[in-house]
Amino acid sequence: MAGPGRFISFEGIDGSGKSTQARMLADRLRRMRQTVVLTREPGGSTGAEEIRRLVLEGDPDRWSAETEILLFTAARRDHLEKTIRPALATGAVVITDRFADSTRIYQGITRGDLRASVDALHDLMIGVDPDLTLLIDIDPGVGLSRAVARAGSELRFEDMGVDVQRQMRAGFLNLAAKTARIQVIDGAGSADVVAELVWTRVQAHLGQAS
Numbered sequence: 001m002a003g004p005g006r007f008i009s010f011e012g013i014d015g016s017g018k019s020t021q022a023r024m025l026a027d028r029l030r031r032m033r034q035t036v037v038l039t040r041e042p043g044g045s046t047g048a049e050e051i052r053r054l055v056l057e058g059d060p061d062r063w064s065a066e067t068e069i070l071l072f073t074a075a076r077r078d079h080l081e082k083t084i085r086p087a088l089a090t091g092a093v094v095i096t097d098r099f100a101d102s103t104r105i106y107q108g109i110t111r112g113d114l115r116a117s118v119d120a121l122h123d124l125m126i127g128v129d130p131d132l133t134l135l136i137d138i139d140p141g142v143g144l145s146r147a148v149a150r151a152g153s154e155l156r157f158e159d160m161g162v163d164v165q166r167q168m169r170a171g172f173l174n175l176a177a178k179t180a181r182i183q184v185i186d187g188a189g190s191a192d193v194v195a196e197l198v199w200t201r202v203q204a205h206l207g208q209a210s
Helices: 018-031 046-056 065-089 100-106 115-126 140-149 162-178 191-209
Strands: 006-011 036-040 093-097 132-137 182-186
Touching: 006 018, 006 065, 006 100, 006 191, 018 036, 018 093, 018 132, 018 191, 036 065, 046 065, 065 093, 065 100, 065 115, 100 115, 100 162, 132 162, 132 191, 140 162, 162 182, 182 191
Parallel strands: 006 093, 006 132, 036 093, 132 182
Antiparallel strands: none
16 A cells, blocks of 8 residues: 555445444544544545546436446546545555445446456556455345435435345455455444444454554
């Protein structure tokens, strides 16, 4: 990574609780007087937030999978330049709610056999993966129910239904099995229980990194 900081991402299907866990981890580290930047994807910078509105609102078939890959990569590049790299350079812990693994799964697998294109664009334009990724694993039916209950206008992928959520879960677990930095966390418990599981993995990682 570019700089002395640590880069941690949270991944999972919609409604997995990853956003809650990202916030809880950030709060915990801040109580320990760590400098933390909590961010999200798509988004996390002014330009990336504008792209977020394009891809997460409206008809689920509004964009082709190929167009989505380009849009998400553009948002990620801006996020990397404007938020992630500057924070890491100061020694901060950067915690992001989603990063490139989401594009590998959402666009690379569930929207067509485009994984090679996703990886090629990532290598060319991003070239960075987190130091540690926490994958919050949950039953797709439960996750979808939670996601839909949140309401709001950002239902771009939730509108695709439970079968797509099952595909995404399988894709994430397959990726985790092949990628050492991805740690699978059982997301079935309460937020506090899951947070303790997350903390155990983060403690081990930060201890190794120090």
